[in-house]
Amino acid sequence: MKINLNKLKLAPYQQQDFHFEEHGDNQLLDSWGGQFLQPVRVEGTLEHNGKAINMHGKVRAVVELSCSRCLQPVTYTINTSFFAIIADENRQEEFSQAEEDVVFSFDGIADLTPLVQEVIISDIPISVICQEKCKGLCATCGKDLNTGTCGCREDNIDPRWEKLKQLT
Ligand SMILES: [Zn+2]
Ligand SMILES: [Zn+2]
Known part of the structure; x- marks a missing residue:
């Protein structure tokens, strides 16, 4: 130009x-x-x-x-x-x-x-x-949440709790 x-x-x-x-x-x-x-x-x-x-x-x-x-x-x-x-x-x-x-x-x-x-x-x-x-994408599975819900849990599990669960 x-x-x-x-x-x-x-x-x-x-x-x-x-x-x-x-x-x-x-x-x-x-x-x-x-x-x-x-x-x-x-x-x-x-x-x-x-x-x-x-x-x-x-x-x-x-x-x-x-x-x-x-x-x-x-x-x-x-x-x-x-x-x-x-x-x-x-x-x-x-x-x-x-x-x-x-x-x-x-x-x-x-x-x-x-x-x-x-x-x-x-x-x-x-x-x-x-x-x-x-609604954006699911942080866990990446699904477009405008097109429907996914099977992921809504509350994101803290990885530290995940470890504790494995111990029990
Ligand atoms: Zn969008
Ligand atoms: Zn998901």
Whole structure:
């Protein structure tokens, strides 16, 4: 997701829309055991504010994650907006204290991919569940308890008691 500012030649106080559609990198969703179900869509507006370029955008992605209790697939939609500044690499010092996200352009090329990945990751909750009432998996036999009960005892036997029982 690269914006070529040399080609764009945005004059001060001018605006320009942009739009990308690209396959997401599934590695990004590793910690959720997830994958992208659709290309990631990014669209927004660039605006030269006289000093740098302001970028308002929206990221939309549909991903499949694993329920953190029962491991069944859960579809999750990311639909979130972002704001960032695009500035030339030789102004890194000037923007080092900036409160906004800054994307530095190298040789006039601004790569939005790291920013978009950041937006996606920070939108996904740390643990996703398929439903509020998800019963999860049995800790003993691994059965999905949403599909029925298993024969395991509900109270987990403390292994120390198990030993004592063997002695008697
Ligand atoms: Zn679940
Ligand atoms: Zn069980």
